Amino acid sequence: MEKKKTINQKAFEIGGKIINPGSTQTVSVALSMLPNHAAFDLDMRVIHGLKPGKRLFICATIHGDELNGIEIIRRVLASSLTKHIHGTLIAIPIVNLFGMLLHSRYLPDRRDLNRSFPGSEAGSSAAQLANTFLTEVVAKCTHGIDLHTGSNNRLNLPQIRCGFEHDETLRLALSFGAPVILKSKIREGSLREAAENLGIPTLTFEGGEALRFNEFAVRAGVAGILRVMSTLKMIPAGKCSAAKGSPVISPSSRWLRSPMTGVLRSACWLGDKVLKGDVIAKISDPLGTTTTDVVALFDGIVIGRTQNPLVYKGDALFNIAWVSDPTRAQATIEAFEEEEFEEDQFNLFTETPLP
Ligand SMILES: [Zn+2]
Structure with missing residues (x-):
C-alpha cells in the first residue's frame, strides 16, 4: 500500500525572526521613531502552524482612528480555534500607530495610508510605512483581510467590500458571512489594490465607527475571519458557526446628501429599507x-x-446600497444581527474564549 506523503512545515521568517512550526511569536518591525525618539514599531502576532497551509494576514487601524479592528483581532487571537492552525496567521492590530496616537485617520504628514500603497523606501512617512507593510507582511501571505470602520461620525453596517471579478476574492467574501457584500471599485493607492497586484486576494471589512467599539461589527468581524480561515482550511471545517443566511449583495451604493443646513432627526437606522x-x-x-x-x-x-x-x-447623511428587493434585504440583515447576538459567544469580563 502506498504510504501517504507527509508534507513538513518549514520555519517561517518575518521581520528578521525565525518562527518554528507549531509556535507563536510577537514580532516587531522597526519603522521609525516618535519625535522623542521612542521606537515606532510595527507589532504583530505570528501563529505558525505545525502543518503547512495558507498564510493569512489580518490588519487593522490603517486609518489611525478606526479602532474596532483592534478588538476583532484580539478576540481572534484569544479564540481556541487559532491555537492550532494549518498554515500561518499574521495579525497586526495597529498599522498606523502615528494616527492612532493622534486619534486621526491620517499620518502626521496628513497623508492617507490607504492611498499611499505601494509606497517607497525614500518617500513620505506614509509611503515608507506602506512599503514596509507591503514587503514585510503582505508579500509573505497568500490572502488578507483589512479591517476598517466608518470615518469620524459615520457608522457603518458590517459589510465586505470587494470587486466581483476575481473568483477567489468572491469565494472568501461569501464565506466571511457579513450581512452585506458591496461591490466596490479598487481605490488607487489602497492596500487592497497593492495586494491584488501581487496576486493576493484581500477583503476589506467595514463595520462600526471611528474611535468607538461597535459590538455587532466586532462580532461580525471575528466570526467572519474564523469562517474565512475555515474556508482556507486553516482551521477544521465545522468548528466555527456557519453564516445561516446568504448575505445581501449590492452592486453599488450612494450617499444621500443633506438638502439644507440645520439639525437632523431621523428614525432610519442601519439595515433599514x-x-x-x-x-x-x-x-x-x-x-x-x-x-x-x-x-x-x-x-x-x-x-x-x-x-x-x-x-x-451637502453633507453625506445616509449611505444607501441599491438592492433589487429591499424588504427581503432588511429581513436578511435583521436575521444576521439576531444570529450574532443569539448566544453570548464571548464574555468580555471572564475572557471566555470563542469556540
Ligand atoms: Zn478606513
Whole structure:
C-alpha cells in the first residue's frame, strides 16, 4: 500500500525572526521613531502552524482612528480555534500607530495610508510605512483581510467590500458571512489594490465607527475571519458557526446628501429599507420654524449613516446600497444581527474564549 506523503512545515521568517512550526511569536518591525525618539514599531502576532497551509494576514487601524479592528483581532487571537492552525496567521492590530496616537485617520504628514500603497523606501512617512507593510507582511501571505470602520461620525453596517471579478476574492467574501457584500471599485493607492497586484486576494471589512467599539461589527468581524480561515482550511471545517443566511449583495451604493443646513432627526437606522420618495429624515433650524424633508432617491437599504445631528447642506447623511428587493434585504440583515447576538459567544469580563 502506498504510504501517504507527509508534507513538513518549514520555519517561517518575518521581520528578521525565525518562527518554528507549531509556535507563536510577537514580532516587531522597526519603522521609525516618535519625535522623542521612542521606537515606532510595527507589532504583530505570528501563529505558525505545525502543518503547512495558507498564510493569512489580518490588519487593522490603517486609518489611525478606526479602532474596532483592534478588538476583532484580539478576540481572534484569544479564540481556541487559532491555537492550532494549518498554515500561518499574521495579525497586526495597529498599522498606523502615528494616527492612532493622534486619534486621526491620517499620518502626521496628513497623508492617507490607504492611498499611499505601494509606497517607497525614500518617500513620505506614509509611503515608507506602506512599503514596509507591503514587503514585510503582505508579500509573505497568500490572502488578507483589512479591517476598517466608518470615518469620524459615520457608522457603518458590517459589510465586505470587494470587486466581483476575481473568483477567489468572491469565494472568501461569501464565506466571511457579513450581512452585506458591496461591490466596490479598487481605490488607487489602497492596500487592497497593492495586494491584488501581487496576486493576493484581500477583503476589506467595514463595520462600526471611528474611535468607538461597535459590538455587532466586532462580532461580525471575528466570526467572519474564523469562517474565512475555515474556508482556507486553516482551521477544521465545522468548528466555527456557519453564516445561516446568504448575505445581501449590492452592486453599488450612494450617499444621500443633506438638502439644507440645520439639525437632523431621523428614525432610519442601519439595515433599514428605504423606498424612492420615502421621507427618511427631517432637518430643522433649532427653533423648529423651518423644516426640510430628506427624501430617498432610489430603493435600497441603509448601510452607513452620519451620527452627527448638526449638518451642512451637502453633507453625506445616509449611505444607501441599491438592492433589487429591499424588504427581503432588511429581513436578511435583521436575521444576521439576531444570529450574532443569539448566544453570548464571548464574555468580555471572564475572557471566555470563542469556540
Ligand atoms: Zn478606513
